Structures are given as C-alpha cells and as structure tokens.
Amino acid sequence: MLDWIAGSLLRSILVGSIYTLMALGLTLTLSVVRLPNFAHAELITIGAYVAVLSSLVSSDISLALLLAFMVTALVAFSCHRLVYRPLSNRGATMYTLVLASFALGLVLRYIILLWASPTGYLQIRPLIPQRVIGVIGSTVILDIFVWSLPTAFVLVVLLHLLLSRTKIGKMMRSVANNITLAQITGINVGRIQDVSWLLAGGLAGVAGALWAILYYASPYVGWFALLSVFAAVVLGGLTSFSGTIVGGFIVGLSENLVMDLLNISFGVEFTYKPVIPFALIIIVLLVRPKGLVGLLPRAKLLTRSSTKVEG
Amino acid sequence: MNEILKLENVVKCYESLRAVDGVSLSIKEGSVIGLIGPNGSGKSTLFNVISGLDRANEGKIWFRGIRIENLPPHKIFSLGLVKSFQDPRLFLGMTVLDNMLVPPKGQKGESPVIAPLHSKWRDQEIALATKASELLEKLLLKGLHKTLSAEISGGQMKLLEMGRTLMAEPRMLLLDEPTAGVAPKLARDIFERLLKLREEFNLTLFIIEHRLEVLFDYVEYVYVMHRGKILAEGKPDDILDNKVVAEVYLGG
Amino acid sequence: MPDPLLSACVSFLSYFGIFAILSLSLNLEYGFGGQPNFGKVAFYATGAFVAGVVASRLMPIIADVTPFDPFSPEGTMQRISITQNNPCAALLTFLAALLLAALVSGVFGYLVSYPAIRIREEWFLAMVLLVTGEILRVVVRSYQPIVNGYNGVLIPNPFGWLKDSDQISLAYMIVILAIAVSIYLYINRLVNSPFGRLLKSMRDDQIAAMSLGKDLVRVRGQVLIIGSALAGLAGVLYAYYSGYVNPDDFIPIRTFDVWVMVVLGGLANNKGVLLGAVIMTAIDRGTQILAIQLQTIGGITELNYLRYIIVGILMLVILMFKQRGIIPERPVRTPAYEVVEGE
Numbered sequence: 001m002l003d004w005i006a007g008s009l010l011r012s013i014l015v016g017s018i019y020t021l022m023a024l025g026l027t028l029t030l031s032v033v034r035l036p037n038f039a040h041a042e043l044i045t046i047g048a049y050v051a052v053l054s055s056l057v058s059s060d061i062s063l064a065l066l067l068a069f070m071v072t073a074l075v076a077f078s079c080h081r082l083v084y085r086p087l088s089n090r091g092a093t094m095y096t097l098v099l100a101s102f103a104l105g106l107v108l109r110y111i112i113l114l115w116a117s118p119t120g121y122l123q124i125r126p127l128i129p130q131r132v133i134g135v136i137g138s139t140v141i142l143d144i145f146v147w148s149l150p151t152a153f154v155l156v157v158l159l160h161l162l163l164s165r166t167k168i169g170k171m172m173r174s175v176a177n178n179i180t181l182a183q184i185t186g187i188n189v190g191r192i193q194d195v196s197w198l199l200a201g202g203l204a205g206v207a208g209a210l211w212a213i214l215y216y217a218s219p220y221v222g223w224f225a226l227l228s229v230f231a232a233v234v235l236g237g238l239t240s241f242s243g244t245i246v247g248g249f250i251v252g253l254s255e256n257l258v259m260d261l262l263n264i265s266f267g268v269e270f271t272y273k274p275v276i277p278f279a280l281i282i283i284v285l286l287v288r289p290k291g292l293v294g295l296l297p298r299a300k301l302l303t304r305s306s307t308k309v310e311g
Numbered sequence: 312m313n314e315i316l317k318l319e320n321v322v323k324c325y326e327s328l329r330a331v332d333g334v335s336l337s338i339k340e341g342s343v344i345g346l347i348g349p350n351g352s353g354k355s356t357l358f359n360v361i362s363g364l365d366r367a368n369e370g371k372i373w374f375r376g377i378r379i380e381n382l383p384p385h386k387i388f389s390l391g392l393v394k395s396f397q398d399p400r401l402f403l404g405m406t407v408l409d410n411m412l413v414p415p416k417g418q419k420g421e422s423p424v425i426a427p428l429h430s431k432w433r434d435q436e437i438a439l440a441t442k443a444s445e446l447l448e449k450l451l452l453k454g455l456h457k458t459l460s461a462e463i464s465g466g467q468m469k470l471l472e473m474g475r476t477l478m479a480e481p482r483m484l485l486l487d488e489p490t491a492g493v494a495p496k497l498a499r500d501i502f503e504r505l506l507k508l509r510e511e512f513n514l515t516l517f518i519i520e521h522r523l524e525v526l527f528d529y530v531e532y533v534y535v536m537h538r539g540k541i542l543a544e545g546k547p548d549d550i551l552d553n554k555v556v557a558e559v560y561l562g563g
Numbered sequence: 564m565p566d567p568l569l570s571a572c573v574s575f576l577s578y579f580g581i582f583a584i585l586s587l588s589l590n591l592e593y594g595f596g597g598q599p600n601f602g603k604v605a606f607y608a609t610g611a612f613v614a615g616v617v618a619s620r621l622m623p624i625i626a627d628v629t630p631f632d633p634f635s636p637e638g639t640m641q642r643i644s645i646t647q648n649n650p651c652a653a654l655l656t657f658l659a660a661l662l663l664a665a666l667v668s669g670v671f672g673y674l675v676s677y678p679a680i681r682i683r684e685e686w687f688l689a690m691v692l693l694v695t696g697e698i699l700r701v702v703v704r705s706y707q708p709i710v711n712g713y714n715g716v717l718i719p720n721p722f723g724w725l726k727d728s729d730q731i732s733l734a735y736m737i738v739i740l741a742i743a744v745s746i747y748l749y750i751n752r753l754v755n756s757p758f759g760r761l762l763k764s765m766r767d768d769q770i771a772a773m774s775l776g777k778d779l780v781r782v783r784g785q786v787l788i789i790g791s792a793l794a795g796l797a798g799v800l801y802a803y804y805s806g807y808v809n810p811d812d813f814i815p816i817r818t819f820d821v822w823v824m825v826v827l828g829g830l831a832n833n834k835g836v837l838l839g840a841v842i843m844t845a846i847d848r849g850t851q852i853l854a855i856q857l858q859t860i861g862g863i864t865e866l867n868y869l870r871y872i873i874v875g876i877l878m879l880v881i882l883m884f885k886q887r888g889i890i891p892e893r894p895v896r897t898p899a900y901e902v903v904e905g906e
Contacts, residue, residue: 087882095599095689099826100882102819107875110868117865227697230690271705278698285691286678362774388776400771402764404831406894408903412757413764414775420757420897423785427752433898436757440899456903457894479775 008260009253014145014214016252017152021207022225023232023244024159025200031176031239032196035097039079039105040229041222043201045112047072047208048217055126061147061213064126068209069202076201077194079104085193105223112219123218148210155203156245163241168195176239228255231277234284237291247291251277314373315340315483315515316361316392321370321380323353323360330356331367332539340482343509343516345526345547348536349560354519355397357536358485362394363387375482389416391482397491397519399472403461407452407471410460411443412436414479443478450474450504466493473501477508483515490522498522502529527551535559566729573732575848577804580739581797582840586824587750587833588793594831594892595754596786597766598685602675602692603821605699606791608813609671610664610798612703615710615808617660618642618718625659626652634711646723657721660799661742668795669788676787680780688783696815704810715809718802739800746793751833753789755896762786763831763895816871820847823878828888835890846873 022044029037047068054064087100116122132140163169174182175192183189204222211221232251236243254276262268284291316338323331330353338344346354359365361372363384372380374392402410418439419425420432447453450470455463460471469489476484489505490498502525509516520526527533527547535543535550537559543550550556585607592600619633619642626645631638646653675695679688703709710716722734753759764772765779773779802808824843829835850870857866881888 083879083883090883090886092882092886095593096882096886098599098601099822100879102822103875103878103882106816106819107872107879110871110875114865114868114872117868227694230694234690269705272701274701275698278694281694282678282691285682285687364770364774383778384773385776385778388774394774396771396774400768400774402767402771404767404892405760405763408899409760409763409895412897412899413760413772413777416776418757421761423753423758423789426756426758427749429752429756429898432757436898437902440902443899444903457900459894475775 004260004264005257008257010141010145012253012256013249014148014252015256016249017149018207018210018214019225019228019232019251020245020248021152021155021203021210022229023236023248024156024241025203025207026229026233027236027239027241027244028196028200028203030233032172033080033084033193034094034179035084035101037200038098038101038226039108040101040200040204041226042105042108042112043072043076043204044208044211044222044225045109045217045219046075046222047205048212048221049112049116049121049208050205051128051209051212052121052124052126052217055128059128061128061143064128064213065151065206065209068205070205072205072208073198073202076197076204080193080197085190109219109223116219121217123216125216126212128213142214148214151206151210155206159199159203160241162199168192172196227274228277231280234281235291240291243291251280254280312339312341314338315375316517317373318361319371319373321357321360321372322368323356323365324368329539331360334370334536334539334541336534336541336544338483338515338517340515341509341513342532343506343530344518345530345533346517346519346536347521347523347526347533347550347560348542352536353539354536355487358394358487358517358519362392362485364394388479391480392485393476393479393481393483394485395472395476395487395489397487399468401460401468401471401475403459405460406457407447407460407463408440408443408456410471410475411447411478412439414475415439416479439478443474446474446477466497469493469501473504477512480512481514483517486516486518486520488519488521490520490525495522495525498525502526505529569729570732571848571852573736575844577732577736577739578848579840579844580736580743581801581804582821582824582844583743583837584746584793584797584800585821586828586836586840586843587746588790588797589821589825590831590833590836591750591754591762591793592786592790594825594829594836595759595762595766596783597762597769598783598786599689600692600787600790601689601818602694602696603794604813604815604817605675605692605696606668606672606794607798607801607817608696608699608703608810609668609791610795611802611808611813612710612798612810613664613667613795614660614799614802615716615718617663618656619710619716621659622646622652622656625655634707634714634716639717642717643719643723646719646721647726648724650724653719653721653724657799657803660803661796664795664799665792668798669792672787672791672794673784676784680783680787693815693818696813696818700810700813710808710810713809713811715807715811717807720803720806735804739804742796742800746796747833747837754833757897759895760897819878820874823874823881826878826886826888827881829890829892830887831892832888832890835888838890839888843874846870846877 026040029035050068050071051064054067171187228251232247235247318336321334360367367380379387425431533550535556592598623630626649679691704713722731725731824839828839854866
C-alpha cells in the first residue's frame with residue numbers, strides 16, 4: 001500500500017530535478033536579461049530532439065546530454081543575437097520582447113513540427129536502451145533515474161559555484177542587481193548577456209534531453225512543460241536562484257505525489273493534472289507574490305532589490 | 312490660520328534602512344515652507360509617504376484634519392494634497408492639452424458607462440478646456456495644445472508639469488525640487504509664479520529645494536532633514552546661522 | 564451549386580468580423596490601457612462555451628419541447644429540427660447566448676484578474692490571464708457536462724430556417740458585421756472621451772496617473788470587464804459560425820493571433836487594428852483555401868504549420884521595424900479641442 005508512495009516520491013524527485021534545470025535557465029534570463037522568455041519551451045524541445053538524434057549515432061547517454069547542451073546553447077545564443085539584442089537596441093519595451101519571444105517560440109515550434117511530421121518524429125523515444133534496475137510499487141526504476149538526479153545536482157552546483165566564486169559570476173550578479181551601476185563599473189554587459197544565454201540554453205537543452213530519455217520527444221514537449229516551469233519560477237520569486245530550485249521540486253511533488261494522493265483518495269482524474277501548476281501560481285500570487293524568497297535562509301544570489309518608487 | 316498638514320513620528324524603512332526616521336512636523340494653511348537637507352536625507356521619501364505613493368511603517372499623518380497615512384494616493388489627491396515630480400512625469404503619448412485635462416476631479420466622462428454618451432459630459436469638458444487653455448497661456452505654453460508632450464523642450468515640460476498639478480485645484484502642493492536643472496533666472500521666475508498662484512488659489516506650498524539662495528527668499532519657515540530625521544527647523548535666517556546645519560550641509 | 568467566389572467572400576468577411584471584435588477588445592486593454600492580456604483566448608472560449616451550453620440546454624426550453632440529453636444524437640437532431648422549423652426559438656436562443664456570453668465573460672474577466680489587479684506590475688496580471696486560458700481549456704475538456712468534453716457539441720446556425728445554405732451564410736455574415744460595426748462605433752466613442760484619456764494616462768505613466776487622483780485598480784477592472792465581454796461576444800459568433808463548440812479550438816495561439824492583429828495594425832488606433840484584422844484574416848483564410856486547393860498534392864497539415872510560421876515571422880518583422888504598428892496612434896478627440904481650435 002505504502003509502496004506507491006515511495007514510487008510516487010521517486011517520480012516527484014525525478015521530475016522535480018528536471019523542472020529545476022528547466023526553470024534555472026528561465027530564472028537566469030529573467031534576472032540578467034530581464035526577459036521572460038517564452039521561447040524557452042522550444043529550447044527544451046530542441047534538447048529533446050538532439051538527444052533522439054544523438055541516440056541514432058550512439059547510445060551513450062553522456063554524449064546525448066553533452067550534445068544537447070551545446071546545440072541548445074548555440075540556438076539560445078543565436079536567438080539573442082538575431083532577435084532580442086537588436087530589439088533591445090531599438091528601445092523595445094518588455095512586452096515587445098515578450099511578444100517577440102512568443103513569436104520566436106512559435107516559429108521554432110512549427111519549424112520543428114514541419115520537420116518532424118513527414119519524418120515520423122512526432123512522438124519518438126531516443127534509442128537509448130533503458131535497463132530496469134528495480135521496482136518500487138507500481139513504479140519501474142530505469143537507468144535514467146540514476147542519471148537524472150546526479151546530473152541535475154552537478155549542474156546546479158556548478159552554476160552556484162560559477163555565480164558565487166568566479167569573476168564572470170560576480171559580474172552576472174551585478175548586472176542582475178543594477179544594470180546601470182554595472183555598466184558604470186566597466187562591466188561588458190553585452191558579453192555577460194551572451195554568456196547568460198549560452199548557459200540558459202544549455203541547461204534547458206540538458207533538461208530536454210533528460211526528459212526525452214525519460215518519456216519521449218515531441219514538438220510540444222517544451223510547451224507542455226512550460227506551465228510547470230513557470231510555476232517553479234514564480235514559486236521561487238522569479239529571480240532567486242535557490243528559490244527556483246525549491247520551486248522546481250515543489251512543482252514536481254505537487255504534480256506527482258499530490259496528484260496521486262488526490263487521485264487515490266478523492267478520485268480526481270489525471271486529466272486535471274495541468275491544473276496543478278496553475279493552482280500553485282495563483283496561490284503564490286494571492287498569498288505571497290514575492291515567492292519563497294525571504295523564507296529561505298540561504299543568500300539570494302540573483303535577486304533584485306525591492307522596487308522603490310522613483311519620483 | 313489652521314493647521315493643514317501634520318505629521319507625527321512618521322517612519323519609513325526599506326529593508327534595514329530607515330529612510331524616514333521619526334519625523335514630526337506641522338504646517339499652517341496658506342504658508343510657504345521649505346524642506347532642505349543633503350542628498351539621501353530622506354526628503355523625497357518623506358514626500359512619497361505623505362502623498363501615499365509609499366506607505367509609512369509607523370506614524371500618523373493628518374491632512375485637513377483627516378488621517379491619511381493609510382489612504383491610497385488617489386484618495387489623498389481628492390482631498391486636495393498633490394505632489395509634483397522632480398523629473399516631470401508627463402503622459403508622453405498624449406498632447407499637451409490632454410495632459411492638462413487628466414487631473415481635474417469629478418469628470419463625468421471618466422466613467423465607461425457615461426463616456427460613450429457625449430452629450431452628458433460635453434459641457435464639463437468645454438469648461439475644463441477653457442480653463443486649461445487660460446492656464447497654458449499663463450505658463451507661456453500657448454499654441455502647444457496639439458503638440459505631443461514628448462516633443463516639447465525640457466523647460467516647457469517642467470512648466471507643463473506645474474500646470475497639470477494646478478488643474479487639480481489642490482489645497483496644498485508638495486513640490487519636489489521644482490527648479491532642478493533650470494537656469495537661475497528661470498528658477499526665480501518659477502518661484503515668483505508659484506507665489507502668485509498661491510495668492511490666487513490660496514495654496515499651501517511645501518517645497519524641497521537645493522537652491523538655498525532662491526528658496527530662502529521666498530519661504531517663511533524651513534525644515535532641515537538629515538539621515539531621515541528633522542535635524543533643525545526655523546525661520547530662514549535662523550537656519551542660516553545654525554552651525555549644526557552648516558556642518559552637515561557644507562562640511563559633508 | 565454554391566458560387567466559390569461568393570462563399571470565399573462571405574467566409575472572409577465573417578472571419579474578419581470576428582477577428583475585428585477580438586482585436587478591438589485587445590486594443591482597448593493594451594493599446595489604450597497599457598494592460599497586456601496574454602489570455603484573450605480564455606474569454607473568447609468562454610463566449611463559445613456559453614453558446615454551447617445555451618444552445619444545447621436552453622434551446623429546447625425556449626422552443627417549449629421536452630429536451631433530450633443534449634449530447635446524444637437525439638439531442639443534436641432535436642436542435643437541428645428546432646432551428647429549421649422554429650425561427651423564433653432559433654433567433655431567441657442566439658440572442659440569449661450573446662447576452663449571456665457577454666455577461667459571463669465580463670464577470671469571469673473580473674474574477675480572474677482580481678488577485679493580480681492590485682499589484683502594480685502589469686505583467687503579473689498578464690501572466691495570470693495567460694495561465695487561465697490553458698486551464699479553462701483543460702477543465703472544460705475534462706468535465707463533460709459543459710460541452711461534452713473533448714467531443715464538443717454541435718450547434719446549428721440561427722438562420723437554419725432559411726434552408727438555403729448560401730442564404731444562411733449570407734444572413735449570418737450580415738449579423739456578424741452588424742455587431743462588429745456597432746462595437747467599432749462604441750469603442751470609438753468610448754476612447755474619444757475623458758475615459759480614453761484616463762486609459763492613456765494609466766498606460767503612459769502609472770505612478771503619475773495615481774498621483775493625479777486616478778483609481779487605477781478600478782479602471783483596470785473596468786477595462787478588463789469590457790474587453791472580456793467583447794471577446795465573449797466574438798466567441799459566440801465564432802461558435803455559431805463554425806457550428807461546433809470544441810475546447811481544443813481554443814489554444815494559446817489564438818491569443819497570439821489577436822496580438823499580431825493589434826501590434827501589426829497599430830496600437831491605440833482602431834482603424835489600424837481593423838487593418839491588422841484584415842491581414843490576419845487574409846493569411847488565415849488564404850492558407851486554408853490554398854490547403855484545400857492543394858489537397859490533391861497532399862500535405863494540408865504542413866500548410867497549417869506554414870501559416871503559423873508566417874504569422875510568427877510577421878510579428879518579429881513588425882516588432883523589429885515598426886514597434887507600434889503600421890498606422891500610428893492619434894490623439895484623443897474630444898470637444899476640448901473645439902475650444903482650442905477657435906484661438
């Protein structure tokens with residue numbers, strides 16, 4: 001009876017770690033570049049497909065993840081240079097950038113659809129054989145479970161070290177905190193933004209690859225995950241690094257453990273699952289719009305100071 | 312003369328910084344009062360708190376006998392307390408005339424139910440437009456009605472900002488550095504104009520100003536702020552003689 | 564045989580009417596009011612769902628017959644037969660749907676925005692609205708009683724009693740256009756007034772507007788109610804036009820379509836927005852017609868994908884080169900200017 005809880009918990013942590021990776025990329029662009037990037041979904045999708053294509057060549061998981069990181073980082077970088085930066089230079093408002101990111105995401109998504117449809121890649125699993133390691137309750141434990149959490153953990157730690165210990169990390173934090181001040185102190189904001197986009201893209205790509213190996217790849221993979229990812233980011237307070245990590249796991253738990261609980265105890269059907277991230281967002285907005293920031297004892301790495309009225 | 316504005320122990324914190332640290336003051340109706348102090352002493356913050364744009368953490372504020380520290384800015388405005396901005400915050404997508412027509416209170420046409428029925432607010436609109444036109448003329452902005460406010464000069468923007476404030480028929484004005492960035496001669500001009508308008512409309516003026524040589528010629532009483540507190544207060548001459556003030560201002 | 568050119572025109576104008584209403588509603592919210600609405604589809608959908616519910620459940624009551632299960636074949640047949648034989652019932656149901664949809668959408672718009680409306684940053688509200696759209700679709704899709712879940716429900720055209728399909732389409736198109744024109748006139752009157760000034764002041768500088776006595780929370784609420792009600796009307800018109808209410812029609816892309824129309828045509832310019840609606844209708848209908856023509860060559864789905872790619876690129880181009888749209892904004896035109904002209 002209780003073993004379904006263990007399986008559910010496992011899935012929660014698994015999905016939570018992947019959501020965290022996806023969400024961190026978004027947090028990065030939100031704080032350093034001040035852009036809620038709707039095309040982030042497509043970066044995830046691209047990562048997923050890279051994993052699929054890589055598996056055609058070799059069934060090595062680390063290769064798939066590495067390629068996913070690199071390719072997606074490159075795509076994110078191109079988006080920045082080709083679209084977002086030119087728009088910013090022309091004095092685009094935040095909404096213009098949001099609309100642009102939506103448009104970009106749309107274009108990318110449908111190009112992928114255009115490619116995937118005739119080739120039969122509309123819903124495909126990478127050819128990476130998954131060994132069964134064990135079974136808990138009704139949950140079958142595969143290889144990927146062992147990969148996903150450590151990978152996420154390593155990447156998060158690396159990111160943290162980057163931001164807190166390296167020079168570039170400190171520069172990124174200055175830009176996130178006060179862009180004019182950063183410019184005055186001689187920081188090359190353009191370069192920092194480039195790096196941020198590369199990182200954000202890379203993280204999304206790896207997350208997408210893990211997702212594909214775990215479930216499947218489809219042109220809508222990123223789009224479907226976007227709602228949960230936004231929930232994670234909102235929970236974390238939008239620009240807080242540690243907040244996003246916690247947020248990712250909370251969403252993972254809500255969608256799996258809590259959903260299972262609701263299903264078993266109250267007969268709520270699984271078709272209502274997408275409502276969960278929505279509910280989380282609404283609760284945060286109603287109860288504590290700043291998110292979990294402030295509840296967490298650890299130092300916030302990328303937060304901006306509270307908005308003051310300028311007059 | 313009645314007391315029009317009173318503050319009692321007002322505190323405003325930002326995280327750990329006490330930007331306004333226990334300020335108490337009292338202003339009589341119809342007077343012209345100055346607020347000075349070095350940069351960062353909390354003057355602008357104090358104005359923000361009084362006008363409702365920021366909420367005080369502690370303390371009480373009365374305007375015309377009514378407690379206002381918890382009221383939203385638009386309610387404080389409707390009581391007759393209006394704050395102007397240091398850098399003009401004009402509605403850049405609108406014309407000069409439209410900018411002037413935004414502040415007046417009680418416009419029937421502002422209700423979306425009444426708005427489509429032009430006949431119901433036409434008369435009021437024409438009356439307001441006439442008044443705006445006269446005011447624009449006094450401010451030397453005549454002829455610019457149809458110009459987008461984004462396209463007028465810096466000095467003209469300041470004047471428009473002032474005109475806009477006056478269209479609100481305020482009882483008391485909080486002026487945050489009204490002569491900032493303006494040539495000295497124009498600065499005096501502005502003060503002269505302010506005093507004339509004060510006589511005409513029986514306004515109370517509370518002015519933050521850095522140009523002490525200009526300010527002291529026109530105000531009756533001065534408050535000095537330093538690090539969020541009222542360091543000293545008194546008539547302009549007394550403040551000039553005050554050694555502590557001199558240290559804080561000139562030494563720093 | 565139906566004249567293909569005529570039916571193409573009727574189809575074009577019908578879609579144009581619906582798109583025009585949607586884009587006018589978004590222009591009011593964002594172009595004039597500065598409040599971005601990333602969840603337009605939610606209220607569009609609400610209107611359509613209300614139409615579905617009214618048609619399937621109220622129609623038999625209005626026609627005074629004992630209703631069958633609305634989602635059963637008998638229920639569907641009953642609706643069709645009522646429409647064909649009882650013009651009064653058909654038109655009354657349609658009218659009821661319109662009124663109810665405007666009401667429900669407006670109220671829904673207000674309720675949904677309530678948590679976020681007090682927060683100064685407009686994008687909070689924008690985000691809530693975005694999320695609402697998707698959730699509404701998921702819920703209506705899963706919860707059978709509204710429009711039969713993902714199966715959808717069939718609702719016959721209110722002019723079904725005309726019998727001739729050309730006449731039906733034509734009559735309905737005239738209704739759509741009549742409503743669209745009325746809404747256009749209404750919005751024009753609404754924004755060339757102190758209320759229009761109020762919206763623009765809120766848009767241009769929130770802080771200044773607040774300091775000058777404007778109750779922004781109330782205004783935002785008002786704008787959202789009107790915008791949502793209008794979108795609901797568009798939803799009803801669309802539902803009856805397509806004859807079928809299906810939750811899966813209301814995907815987030817629909818919101819984006821409306822944004823393209825508004826940004827392309829011209830923010831805060833109603834004529835511009837109509838231009839945007841024309842262009843969008845052309846792309847939308849154009850790709851459809853092309854797809855049907857190319858049916859023999861194959862690949863209808865691919866053409867649909869191309870449509871979205873075109874729309875996306877169009878949006879990027881417009882944002883890059885003409886951020887505020889093709890036709891620029893005009894000042895509010897009130898009697899105030901008459902006073903000034905005289906000098």
